[in-house]
Every structure is written in structure tokens, then in C-alpha cells.
Amino acid sequence: MRHPLALAASLLAASLSVSAAPTGLLRQPAVSAQHLAFVHGGDLWVADRSGAHPRRLTSHAASEFAPRFSPDGQRIAFSAAYDGNVDVYVVPVAGGTPQRLTWHPGRDVVSRWSRDGQRVLFASPREVLNGRSNQLYEVPVGGGFERKVMEAQAFEGSWSPDGQRLAYRPYNMAYAGPSGWRLHRGGSTPPVWIVDPVRQTWAAIPHVNASDSNPVWVGDEVVFISDRDGKAANLFVFHTKTQALRQLTRETSWDVKSVDAHGSTLVYEAGGRLKSIQVDGSGAADLAVDLRADSPQLRAQWKDAAGSIEGASLSATGKRVVISARGEVFTVPVKDGSLRNLTETSGVREKDALWSPDGQRIAYLSDASGRRHQVVIRPQNDAGQPGPAVTHLLPADDYFTLRAWSPDGQRLILADQRLQLHALDLKAAKPALQRIAVSPRRQGFGGGFDLSFSPDSRFLATTIREANHLTRVVVFDFQTGQLQPVSDPLVSAENPVFSRKGDLLFFTASTNAGPTRVGLDMSTQERPLRAGVYAAVLAADGASPLLPKAGDEEAPKDEPKPAAPAAGTKPEAAKAPEPKVKPVRIDFAGLAQRIVPLPIPERDNQALAVAADGALWLLDRRQPGIVRDGNAGGDGPAPADLHRFDFEERKAKLVRAGVADFSLSGDGKKLLLDLGRGRLEVADADAKADAKPLDLSGLKARIDPRAEWKQIFDETWWMQKAFFYDPAMHGLDWDGVYQRYLPLLAHVQRREDLNELLVEMIGELQVGHNRLGGGDVHQETPVPVGLLGADFTHEQGAWRIAKIHTGDAFNPFLRSPLAVPGQAAQVGDFLLAVNGQALSGTRNLYALLENQVGKQVTLTLAKSADGTQGRRQIVVQPIANEAALRQWTWVERNREAVDKASGGKVAYVYLPDTGAGGFTYFNRMYFAQADKPALIVDDRRNGGGQAANYITELLARPYLGSWKDRDGLVFDTPGSAIYGPKAMLIDQDAGSGGDFLPYAFKRLGLGPLIGKRTWGGLIGISANPPLIDGGFVTVPFFRFFTPEGEWRIENEGVAPDLEVELDPLAVNAGRDPQLEAAIADVLRRLPQADPNLPRKQAPAPAALGK
Structure with a gap:
């Protein structure tokens, strides 16, 4: 689809109007x-x-x-x-x-x-x-x-x-x-x-x-x-x-x-x-x-699209890969041929491209109609040249994803943002969407359905997330229009895939998934999922794929005879008749008793697929909390290991480690590996799976910035309308907002300007967590500057070490460069030179540490500013970021202050967030101090993440009793509990999960909140996809309300019971008025605590047998 003349004319008119008016932005x-x-x-x-x-x-x-x-x-x-x-x-x-x-x-x-x-x-x-x-x-x-x-x-x-x-x-x-x-x-x-x-x-x-x-x-x-x-x-x-x-x-x-x-x-x-x-x-x-003046970013440019790949799939026989990237649809040869851009439509977003099962057509979604999707089906001839496109306009306002194409080529499957799954019958006189499933709950933040067609295209296996938060495998029958369950409601089942013959339906199922399903809860942290792999025998008279082997000689099989050549043709020109697809039969009665577990270890098994030889391929997704490597929070999904289960050997073998995702060609003979960061490889789908990189060097798109920015502007507005939790947009005239901000688009000179404009536009909704950024902004080649994990003063014309942030001895990723035994500096040392370059006069320390991160750097130290006393050299390795070192210094300083002021009676626990970091901090600090009778929880500057129910449930546990050990101390149930007075510190920088935690703390009556009102953001993100150039927009799609049915916390925050300002003069003097107030409050209430809760002494047994 090429540039429409109307679009070009409108852009020209816009540019002319800008030149005649004062410059904006x-x-x-x-x-x-x-x-x-x-x-x-x-x-x-x-x-x-x-x-x-x-x-x-x-x-x-x-x-x-x-x-x-x-x-x-x-x-x-x-x-x-x-x-x-x-x-x-x-x-x-x-x-x-x-x-x-x-x-x-x-x-x-x-x-x-x-x-x-x-x-x-x-x-x-x-x-x-x-x-x-x-x-x-x-x-x-x-x-x-x-x-x-x-x-x-x-x-x-x-x-x-x-x-x-x-x-x-x-x-x-x-x-x-x-x-x-x-x-x-x-x-x-x-x-x-x-x-x-x-x-x-x-x-x-x-x-x-x-x-x-x-x-x-x-x-x-x-x-x-x-x-x-x-x-x-x-x-x-x-x-x-x-x-x-x-x-x-x-x-x-x-x-x-x-x-x-x-x-x-x-x-x-x-x-x-x-x-x-x-x-x-x-x-x-x-x-x-x-x-x-000229604006370089306004020039049409060729951009590398490999870094913005949204989806890729192999053709029917694996000769080509269709890729959706940067709003274009490409086909890339695996071996022979040239790369092709089938769309070339800067300013229009084409996405979700799929090959037809016969490899002759490609379907994708396009927004060429303007803030509305249409299905485009483009046939291809043998020469690979695109033919005329067929389009099907989809309902306005909804945001669609194209998911699958039936093996017979008759139907396309689409999902929308309303958790609905649809089929589009391409052979109908007037193709229209047929709703085939609705998921009561969102399946993860992507909201997607797992999908697999039966070989005869009659059945579609998919998944729905039910009210109990568990996922269920269901099958839709296109002949009867009925949706039937396959998996048991007491398990969480996913990843369905039909066997090549259509006699089996494979899927994963977990019996321990329940505590992990509500991802917003912090209690889901570090709970390894165990999912087995199962095969459902679909026909009542079908057989298990794991029947015992008899070891007998097999009877000879009749080979099909080739078809006779047509009159006037040479024998070698005759073709064997194409095999007919055998109808698939599913007997739903008794299906639950025909589910067979496969001998594959239970783990986070995902993404099942069946190859042409019948082997089952699957991913074992690595789970957080098992191994700590200091690399958590990286881009994209967690790396996984690719396995192949051979039904002859009845054993799963590791084929490739470090895979983000994979898929098979239509004939099941080729394997496409997604290794993340725009790296794709193709291999034969056999036991060896020797993969070769797919050449993406030519994956480039010609971008007209003004046309693409208009598309981004429109889609941002559209995503807000489609995904915002309140369809009424809080009563805001969202169409009017579009019209008010659109004229400013003509003044945008670069991608960063567009982000600023769009942030202002979405700001009209006046809610939290509504953010936008990234995209094809200018990226400088970074020159990292090293840090030493220390504070400095300037005395006698020289730099002097005032504080060394030593870090945490039991965190290998939190060590200071200046605190390495044998090469350590000391507080009070003067730093005179870096790598022999004198640090004096107007020289800046960090200028000398430019481009020195991780490298060996020689520091010249001395006990005097002139270098005459205690002069020596040490070799250090500067680090890129010392924020975590400084934070740990602050945490330890607070903990020591609380311990000293309370005589060791009050525990102090800090929570940097309510995600993985907060979970780690809480477990590290709370249980080590559980022998103290009182507690201060510090929620200040909490970055949020999850709803910290794990913490509040643990703190609210009632005392149930104690156990007497013959020689050891009495221990309680629940163990490691603090039953004395508690308080929580809060401030204006604690938000999201940092809002919910003090709300829950207060609602459960655990203690007073001390400090300042929290940020006030309990509206959640994000179900919408990224923008065309990789930019992000996080549209809030769910919001918190109280048991009383009231909208609270959002744009309100949680108010303290005792408001304490951080007096700047006190802070300058090294004090923390908020922490001091919390200590005073807990110590005031500590004498009033019940000394018998919990009971630390048990009476002697009264009598024999009592």
C-alpha cells in the first residue's frame, strides 16, 4: 500500500501553514x-x-x-x-x-x-x-x-x-x-x-x-x-x-x-x-x-528495522520468513533470493503478518484507514511479486491483533483488547467477525490466547483465564459453534497444540500454579511453577502415545501407487496425488479420563509445537529467584531452554539454551529461533537443529518522519481510547483533545518533541501511570564515567575522601571500589592523581574517570594535601553506578540509629519497592530482626511494583501458640513474628505499590503511618502494545477501589496519621525528623504491649499424660 495522494496533500498543506504562522513548541x-x-x-x-x-x-x-x-x-x-x-x-x-x-x-x-x-x-x-x-x-x-x-x-x-x-x-x-x-x-x-x-x-x-x-x-x-x-x-x-x-x-x-x-x-x-x-x-x-532553519530529523531516512521486530514466522516450507517491523511487512529469504518490503508505507502501521498455510498469501493488519484496523490479504505469485490486496475493514475503536490462519486457509483468528477471540471467514460472501471465545480474565498483561488449529481446521484449541485465575484449555468447534472444555478446572492448563495426525492434543498443566496466577500480588514472588506436559487422546477409541512397545516385527505396509500420467504427458511429469486431510474426531465425553502425562520434568514448560516427524518441541522458561546472577530485570522475556521430546526414545533432550521464543514452519520441518535483540536463526526441526543466523542486514525501511509521527500521534490517542480502564474516559471529550493538540504536531522537529507533545496530551486524563517515551530518538554513543563509591570534600586545594560507601559484604553485586582488601583507601585520604594525571586546580575528578568503568585505574593517595605524608598508590576498578551502594549506606545508618535509640528493641526494615527488590530487602531485614519486640517499616521513596500482600499478611498473622523444646528456646506458630507495636514511614515519593502498602498497613490496624502523604497512583498498566518505532505508552487499564466500593488512593494518596515534614535545617544537620518521630512513637507504645504475646515460658506439665 503506497502513500495516498490525499495524505501527501494534507502534509504539504500543513507544512505551508506552519511557514506562514509563528513557530510553536x-x-x-x-x-x-x-x-x-x-x-x-x-x-x-x-x-x-x-x-x-x-x-x-x-x-x-x-x-x-x-x-x-x-x-x-x-x-x-x-x-x-x-x-x-x-x-x-x-x-x-x-x-x-x-x-x-x-x-x-x-x-x-x-x-x-x-x-x-x-x-x-x-x-x-x-x-x-x-x-x-x-x-x-x-x-x-x-x-x-x-x-x-x-x-x-x-x-x-x-x-x-x-x-x-x-x-x-x-x-x-x-x-x-x-x-x-x-x-x-x-x-x-x-x-x-x-x-x-x-x-x-x-x-x-x-x-x-x-x-x-x-x-x-x-x-x-x-x-x-x-x-x-x-x-x-x-x-x-x-x-x-x-x-x-x-x-x-x-x-x-x-x-x-x-x-x-x-x-x-x-x-x-x-x-x-x-x-x-x-x-x-x-x-x-x-x-x-x-x-x-533546517531540521535534520525531518529528512526522509533509511532506518534499520531489525531492532523493532514485532513478529516473525516461517513460510509453509521454511524458505522465507515474514517479519513485521517498523510498521512494514518484509519477507526475508532463508537461503536464496532477496529481501522484500511488501508494503512500503511510511505513516501506516502494518503488523501481525502471517503466511497462509499454502505459502501463497500473506495476511496482516493495517491502520491505513486511520485509527481503525483492517485485514489485508496479499496474494503472491511464484516470482514473489505482490498481487492485488484484499481488505476487510474491522469494527472501529477496537484494537486488534491477528493471531492465526486455519490450515485450510478459510479462517483468520483475531483477538481484541476486550479479551475476545474472533474468527473471520474469508470464504463468506460478506466476511464478518464471529466471536468464538471470551476470556473472563486477562491472560497476563499481554491479554493473549494460546491457539492451535486441528489439521482439518474444524477445531480451534485455545485458552481462557477463568474467574478462579486459572487458565483452562478449551476447544471451539466451527461446525457446531460450541466451545468445550478440555482440561480439569482444578489445574491451570495452557499451550495447547494438536498432533500432526489430529489424534492428540498436547498441553501443559500445573497443580501448583494457584499462588502464582495473580501477578499483582507480591506473594507470587519466588514461587517456582511446576507444569507437566500432557496428551489428551481425542477419540474414544484412540490410543495413548506411550503404549508399551511389544518389540515385534512390523507387517509390511502397502505403498501407494503413483497416479498414471495423463494422456500426452511424460511419465516423469506425473505427480502423486495430494494426500487428503483426515477428519479429526473429538469425543468430549470421557475426555478427562483420556489425558496421559508425558515423561517430561515438571517446570515452567511453555510454547509447545509439533514437528513433521511427530516430535514435541517446548521451552523451559527460567524462573526468577532460583539463581541470582546480578542480571535481573533485563529486556524481553526471561531466557529459556529449548527441548525436543522424541516419542520413540520417550525422552526430552536439551537442544538449545538461551532462546527467547521459537516457532515451526507450516510443514513442521523448519525451526525459527528468536534469540532476542533482533537475532533470528533457522534450523531443520530435527534432533540436531543446527541453526544458522537469518541475514537481517537488509531489513531497512524508508521513513518519512512527518508521516510516521502523525501515525504515532493517532495511535497514541487511539490506544488511550481503546485500553483506558474507563470507556467513558472520565467524561473527557477525547475527540476534542485530539483536535486541540493536532495543530501542534506540525511544529514537531524531532522524535523527542513528539514525546513531549504526547505526554501533554495524555496528561489531560489526569491519572497516574500514564506514561510515554522512547522510540526512534537520537542515541548518543555513551562514554561511561567511572565512580568510586565515595563522597569527597575540597580542602586545601585538593580532593579529600569524606565517606566510603562500603556496600554489603553479603551481596556480591554491591561492593565499593575503594573497599577492596589490599587495595583499600581510607576516609581522610587526599586523592592527588588518577592514572598519573594530577587532580588539582580546575581539574574535575570525573573528567579523569571518563571511559574508565571496569578498567584498572591507578589512584595516588596521601595523608596530606601536598602529598608529602603517606603517599601511596592503589589500583581500583571504577563502577558505572553507585546508587545501590549509597542506598545501602542510608539503610544501614537508619537501622543502626533505630537499634541504638531503642536499646536493640525495635527492628527497622526498608522497602525500596514492592517488587523483587522489596521482596529481597524485606526477607533479608525482617527475619534477621524477628527476635525484637517492635518494628518500623520504612516505605519512603518506595518505587512500587506489586501489591505487597505478602508483607501485610505476614505482619498481621495472629499468634496461635508456642512449642517447648527440651533444651532450646521456645518457638512460636507462626514463627518469626513481631507482635509488638509497629509503625510505617511514608512520604510523597512512595507510590503505586508504595501507596497500597501503607493503605493495607493502616486498614489492617498494624500501626500508625508517619511522614507525608504518599504519591497517589493506584491505577494499573499496561496491556497495550508498543508504538511503531518501539516507543512505549502505558495506558492504565485497571484501577483500585476499596471494599466499600469507593475509588480511593488514585490522585489522593494515603495520608499519615502523624504528619512530619523533613525540616531542611534538620536534614542539613544530619538528622531525620521522620525516623526520629517513628522511633519515639514505637518506644512510647512498647511498654503497653502484652508481655504474654507470644508466651515465651511454658508451665511444667501438670501430671502424667497431661
């Missing part, structure tokens, strides 16, 4: 006495203050952002992602080569300048002891040591005109980065605080439950952005002397996104346009900026 304005700076297309631009005479200041393909003028207006500090690392740079306003000021691999984002213009203020997470936060630093414009402004967390700040006070935002925002969440009203609604670090005072600008950000000083006033009016984010002004607060702007259609000031003039961004206003409210004006 102008971001992050900055203003000086004479100039205006802003970001457009990822580059920095400078113009007159009116917006006239714009010129591009930077032109690197990587993102440049956060421009800020120096006080004299001669330089601009900004952040850029050069070399894959976000750092601070300075460039003259007149232009030139930017000067790099930071090298640390943490994300260093420019905030403002010092008032004397000698330092750049920036925010970074580099030394945060526990994630999801930033701190403020200053770096000299000449380079050198970056000084931390204060220990308290901060995301952005601005110094007062006298340089004494800092107005700053202390918390993260819910509406930021890939997260679209306008008008958030949960816990992540940051205030603006003003601190005087010298006088040790601080105050908060009057705050309500809204998000305040971007503070900037204008004399004695602080201007900031706030969405407190409940309509849109606007500018507000706070007078620090009179304490008066007033609203400055009245934007209603678009949020104010950023602001800067010079003198009394403010410039800000709203709706992709720049505006100015005086701080007294006068002089409001739009700044019309007309940019006319």
Missing part, C-alpha cells in the same frame, strides 16, 4: 537585558527580547535544554546529553564551542547562576543516599570541584538578589518527564521553600494541595508556577516581606510550563508559545518567533 525561555533564549527542536536559540532575529546557538543532535543567562547576560549555562551523559555546559551568547563543567554520570540539570556570576547552580541525584530525589550543587565557571549547597533534597532553586536566600522546590513532581499527569492532587504536590543556609532559617510559601515549581526572584518577590486554581498552571507571586500572595497570569487553555525573569520582566511558556509580562501584571504580550 518553543520551550524553556530565559531572558536577559537584551536577549531571549529558548529551546526548539532540542537546540538552543537566541533572539532579541521581542523574539526578533532568532539564531541557533547550538546544533548538536543530542538534547540541549535548561538555558539560563549569566547575571551579565554574556553567557548561557545549559544542560546537554552529549556522549550519553547529562552535564552542565556554558556557551557565550555570541556563540562558540560550549565549555563542559561537569562529568559525573548523574543527571546534572542547570537551575540558575550564583548572583556574582562565578558559579552555576544545578540539581543532581549524584549523592542522594536514597533515590527519587535531587540535591543542589554549584560548580565554578572555570571548572573544578562541585560544591553541594546543602544536604536537604531539592530539585530546582534560585538565589535571592543578595545571594543569601535560596527559593527552591524540595520534592519531585508527578507531572514530569514521561509521566503525563495534569492537576495532580496526591502527595507529589511540591511546595516552594525559602532557606537561608547561613542564618539557619527557612519558611514555606503558603501552600495548598497543588504543585508549585520553578521559583525565580524579582526583588523581594518570588514568582513561581502553580496549578492551585484547579484549571491550569499559572504564575503566582509571593512577597517575602508582606507575605502577600497573588495570581499573575490567567491561562486557561494551556499550562504555564516554565518561567524566567530579568528585572521586572517575566517570560514564560504556555501551549508551546512564549509570552512576557511585567511582575505587576502589566505589559502582557505574546512573543512571536519565526524560525526558519
Whole structure:
């Protein structure tokens, strides 16, 4: 399907309209006495203050952002992602080569300048002891040591005109980065605080439950952005002397996104346009900026599609592979021939391509009709040239997946987002969808059905997830229209596949799957699944595939005679008659008694397939929690081992390890291996299975960026409509949202701009977990910067080690480079040189550690700054990330503080998330302290993951009794329980599963919540597929409600019983007011705990036999 003329005309009209109107999508304005700076297309631009005479200041393909003028207006500090690392740079306003000021691999984002213009203020997470936060630093414009402004967390700040006070935002925002969440009203609604670090005072600008950000000083006033009016984010002004607060702007259609000031003039961004206003409210004006410059990302380009493969399958005999990638349909030869792109439709997404069973046609889905799917069937002749296509338009609004083609070529099977399975009869006069199954529950986050046709195409075996969360194998009969169960309701059965003869139906079944089925529950963690492989004998008079072997001689078989040659033809030209497909018979009565277990070990067996020789192929998926290799959380499915079960030998043998997926050709003689990361191999489906890589070097697509971006825009809008948990879209006019945002698409200059625009669009739904990002954005070749797992100070002109984060001795993946026995540094050592290069003056330590990750690096240390005392050298291997080291330092510091303050009576357990990490942390910390009578659980900055029922159920267990050992200590049932007072620490950065955990803790009456209101995001993701270029959008498709039937937590958070702020002055002094409050609360209640719960002493037996 080629580019329609109408599409080309519309795009041309759009481009013409853009050239005649002011440029849009102008971001992050900055203003000086004479100039205006802003970001457009990822580059920095400078113009007159009116917006006239714009010129591009930077032109690197990587993102440049956060421009800020120096006080004299001669330089601009900004952040850029050069070399894959976000750092601070300075460039003259007149232009030139930017000067790099930071090298640390943490994300260093420019905030403002010092008032004397000698330092750049920036925010970074580099030394945060526990994630999801930033701190403020200053770096000299000449380079050198970056000084931390204060220990308290901060995301952005601005110094007062006298340089004494800092107005700053202390918390993260819910509406930021890939997260679209306008008008958030949960816990992540940051205030603006003003601190005087010298006088040790601080105050908060009057705050309500809204998000305040971007503070900037204008004399004695602080201007900031706030969405407190409940309509849109606007500018507000706070007078620090009179304490008066007033609203400055009245934007209603678009949020104010950023602001800067010079003198009394403010410039800000709203709706992709720049505006100015005086701080007294006068002089409001739009700044019309007309940019006319080349945009490299707008050029049509040939893109490698191998990295965005969505699906691949072999042709009937395995001579070619059809691949769906980057919205195109390709066929790739296994051996002979050339690669072909059958569609060539940039701006249209074709996907889910399937070969017909006879290899003569290809079917796929297309959205060429616009935000609606159609089935396209394209016949192919012997020369491989595409013939005319046949299309079948599918129902509007629904989002379909093409799943299978019947062996007789008559039917296509499709699934939709409503958990329905459909058949499309291609031989019908008017083909229409026939619903054949509905799954009561979603089968995993993909929502897919396992499928297998019988050889005669009469039956379709599939799976449905039932109300009990177990999966059942069912068979649909196209002759009778009936759906019949095959597997027992007391097992979880999956992966059905018919034998080649149609006499057997193989499937997997598990009797221990129950505790693993509700994946949202943390109690599913580290529960190995055991699934056996079974064969259902379909006919009542059928035979088991494992009948005993008699060892007798076989009777000779009559060989079929070849057909006589037709008159006038040569004998060799005659062909043997094609064998007829034997009708398949299924006797459902008594089928449950004809299920035979195969001698294959029970494990996570998946993806059954039957080859031409009758052998059964299957995957053994490796399960988490069995082996710890430090590589958890990788891309794609967990690696699996491919096995082949031979019915003659009656034994399964390992064929290939490290396989992501596999499939067979239509005739069952060829094997397609998916090894992940765009690697495909093809082999004969025999015992050896010697595989050869499929050549994908030519898998390229010509991409028209504007056409593809329009498709991504449309599909993002469409996926929200199709997958959002509420079909009514919370009452929002979603069609109106489309029309409002569509004109801005013409101003997109690069893929990153499109992401920003789409995040704003999905933000109109005002819910959490609605995120978008990735895709074909620019990727820098990373230059990793090494880290030493230490804090440094700058004393006597030299770098000095202030703290070494030693890590965890019992976690082999958490070790500090400076704490290796025999090559260890010490706190107080001066670091003088790296690999012989002196670290002095304006040299930056991290500049010397650039490209040194994992390499042997020689450090010169000394006990004195001049190197005259205790000078020595050690050899270390810098690491790429030290966040986990710092987190463990923070956890251990808290645990020791609790232990010391309570005299060893209170346990402390931290949970970084409610997924695998939180499960590991809880088990590591809780059971080791279960002998203590009281407990503090720290949920702060919890990244979420699952509903932590495992933790709350364990903490809520009632005491049932104790057992007396003759010589050992009494032990209890349940064991390892803490029955004394408990408390939970919470804050605004604990969200998702970090919201549910304190909700459950409070509902079960386990103890008070102490700290700040949590994030407020209990709406779940994600059932929708990725975007055409690999970008992600996570549409929430389920939401939490309480036993009372109330929508709670989402956009609300969980409120503490005792609210405690993290006083920045206390934090700067090394204190943790929230932890101190929790300790005090638990110790206050500890004397009131029942000393007999549990009973630690048992009375002596009263009498014989008693």
C-alpha cells in the first residue's frame, strides 16, 4: 500500500501553514537585558527580547535544554546529553564551542547562576543516599570541584538578589518527564521553600494541595508556577516581606510550563508559545518567533528495522520468513533470493503478518484507514511479486491483533483488547467477525490466547483465564459453534497444540500454579511453577502415545501407487496425488479420563509445537529467584531452554539454551529461533537443529518522519481510547483533545518533541501511570564515567575522601571500589592523581574517570594535601553506578540509629519497592530482626511494583501458640513474628505499590503511618502494545477501589496519621525528623504491649499424660 495522494496533500498543506504562522513548541525561555533564549527542536536559540532575529546557538543532535543567562547576560549555562551523559555546559551568547563543567554520570540539570556570576547552580541525584530525589550543587565557571549547597533534597532553586536566600522546590513532581499527569492532587504536590543556609532559617510559601515549581526572584518577590486554581498552571507571586500572595497570569487553555525573569520582566511558556509580562501584571504580550532553519530529523531516512521486530514466522516450507517491523511487512529469504518490503508505507502501521498455510498469501493488519484496523490479504505469485490486496475493514475503536490462519486457509483468528477471540471467514460472501471465545480474565498483561488449529481446521484449541485465575484449555468447534472444555478446572492448563495426525492434543498443566496466577500480588514472588506436559487422546477409541512397545516385527505396509500420467504427458511429469486431510474426531465425553502425562520434568514448560516427524518441541522458561546472577530485570522475556521430546526414545533432550521464543514452519520441518535483540536463526526441526543466523542486514525501511509521527500521534490517542480502564474516559471529550493538540504536531522537529507533545496530551486524563517515551530518538554513543563509591570534600586545594560507601559484604553485586582488601583507601585520604594525571586546580575528578568503568585505574593517595605524608598508590576498578551502594549506606545508618535509640528493641526494615527488590530487602531485614519486640517499616521513596500482600499478611498473622523444646528456646506458630507495636514511614515519593502498602498497613490496624502523604497512583498498566518505532505508552487499564466500593488512593494518596515534614535545617544537620518521630512513637507504645504475646515460658506439665 503506497502513500495516498490525499495524505501527501494534507502534509504539504500543513507544512505551508506552519511557514506562514509563528513557530510553536518553543520551550524553556530565559531572558536577559537584551536577549531571549529558548529551546526548539532540542537546540538552543537566541533572539532579541521581542523574539526578533532568532539564531541557533547550538546544533548538536543530542538534547540541549535548561538555558539560563549569566547575571551579565554574556553567557548561557545549559544542560546537554552529549556522549550519553547529562552535564552542565556554558556557551557565550555570541556563540562558540560550549565549555563542559561537569562529568559525573548523574543527571546534572542547570537551575540558575550564583548572583556574582562565578558559579552555576544545578540539581543532581549524584549523592542522594536514597533515590527519587535531587540535591543542589554549584560548580565554578572555570571548572573544578562541585560544591553541594546543602544536604536537604531539592530539585530546582534560585538565589535571592543578595545571594543569601535560596527559593527552591524540595520534592519531585508527578507531572514530569514521561509521566503525563495534569492537576495532580496526591502527595507529589511540591511546595516552594525559602532557606537561608547561613542564618539557619527557612519558611514555606503558603501552600495548598497543588504543585508549585520553578521559583525565580524579582526583588523581594518570588514568582513561581502553580496549578492551585484547579484549571491550569499559572504564575503566582509571593512577597517575602508582606507575605502577600497573588495570581499573575490567567491561562486557561494551556499550562504555564516554565518561567524566567530579568528585572521586572517575566517570560514564560504556555501551549508551546512564549509570552512576557511585567511582575505587576502589566505589559502582557505574546512573543512571536519565526524560525526558519533546517531540521535534520525531518529528512526522509533509511532506518534499520531489525531492532523493532514485532513478529516473525516461517513460510509453509521454511524458505522465507515474514517479519513485521517498523510498521512494514518484509519477507526475508532463508537461503536464496532477496529481501522484500511488501508494503512500503511510511505513516501506516502494518503488523501481525502471517503466511497462509499454502505459502501463497500473506495476511496482516493495517491502520491505513486511520485509527481503525483492517485485514489485508496479499496474494503472491511464484516470482514473489505482490498481487492485488484484499481488505476487510474491522469494527472501529477496537484494537486488534491477528493471531492465526486455519490450515485450510478459510479462517483468520483475531483477538481484541476486550479479551475476545474472533474468527473471520474469508470464504463468506460478506466476511464478518464471529466471536468464538471470551476470556473472563486477562491472560497476563499481554491479554493473549494460546491457539492451535486441528489439521482439518474444524477445531480451534485455545485458552481462557477463568474467574478462579486459572487458565483452562478449551476447544471451539466451527461446525457446531460450541466451545468445550478440555482440561480439569482444578489445574491451570495452557499451550495447547494438536498432533500432526489430529489424534492428540498436547498441553501443559500445573497443580501448583494457584499462588502464582495473580501477578499483582507480591506473594507470587519466588514461587517456582511446576507444569507437566500432557496428551489428551481425542477419540474414544484412540490410543495413548506411550503404549508399551511389544518389540515385534512390523507387517509390511502397502505403498501407494503413483497416479498414471495423463494422456500426452511424460511419465516423469506425473505427480502423486495430494494426500487428503483426515477428519479429526473429538469425543468430549470421557475426555478427562483420556489425558496421559508425558515423561517430561515438571517446570515452567511453555510454547509447545509439533514437528513433521511427530516430535514435541517446548521451552523451559527460567524462573526468577532460583539463581541470582546480578542480571535481573533485563529486556524481553526471561531466557529459556529449548527441548525436543522424541516419542520413540520417550525422552526430552536439551537442544538449545538461551532462546527467547521459537516457532515451526507450516510443514513442521523448519525451526525459527528468536534469540532476542533482533537475532533470528533457522534450523531443520530435527534432533540436531543446527541453526544458522537469518541475514537481517537488509531489513531497512524508508521513513518519512512527518508521516510516521502523525501515525504515532493517532495511535497514541487511539490506544488511550481503546485500553483506558474507563470507556467513558472520565467524561473527557477525547475527540476534542485530539483536535486541540493536532495543530501542534506540525511544529514537531524531532522524535523527542513528539514525546513531549504526547505526554501533554495524555496528561489531560489526569491519572497516574500514564506514561510515554522512547522510540526512534537520537542515541548518543555513551562514554561511561567511572565512580568510586565515595563522597569527597575540597580542602586545601585538593580532593579529600569524606565517606566510603562500603556496600554489603553479603551481596556480591554491591561492593565499593575503594573497599577492596589490599587495595583499600581510607576516609581522610587526599586523592592527588588518577592514572598519573594530577587532580588539582580546575581539574574535575570525573573528567579523569571518563571511559574508565571496569578498567584498572591507578589512584595516588596521601595523608596530606601536598602529598608529602603517606603517599601511596592503589589500583581500583571504577563502577558505572553507585546508587545501590549509597542506598545501602542510608539503610544501614537508619537501622543502626533505630537499634541504638531503642536499646536493640525495635527492628527497622526498608522497602525500596514492592517488587523483587522489596521482596529481597524485606526477607533479608525482617527475619534477621524477628527476635525484637517492635518494628518500623520504612516505605519512603518506595518505587512500587506489586501489591505487597505478602508483607501485610505476614505482619498481621495472629499468634496461635508456642512449642517447648527440651533444651532450646521456645518457638512460636507462626514463627518469626513481631507482635509488638509497629509503625510505617511514608512520604510523597512512595507510590503505586508504595501507596497500597501503607493503605493495607493502616486498614489492617498494624500501626500508625508517619511522614507525608504518599504519591497517589493506584491505577494499573499496561496491556497495550508498543508504538511503531518501539516507543512505549502505558495506558492504565485497571484501577483500585476499596471494599466499600469507593475509588480511593488514585490522585489522593494515603495520608499519615502523624504528619512530619523533613525540616531542611534538620536534614542539613544530619538528622531525620521522620525516623526520629517513628522511633519515639514505637518506644512510647512498647511498654503497653502484652508481655504474654507470644508466651515465651511454658508451665511444667501438670501430671502424667497431661
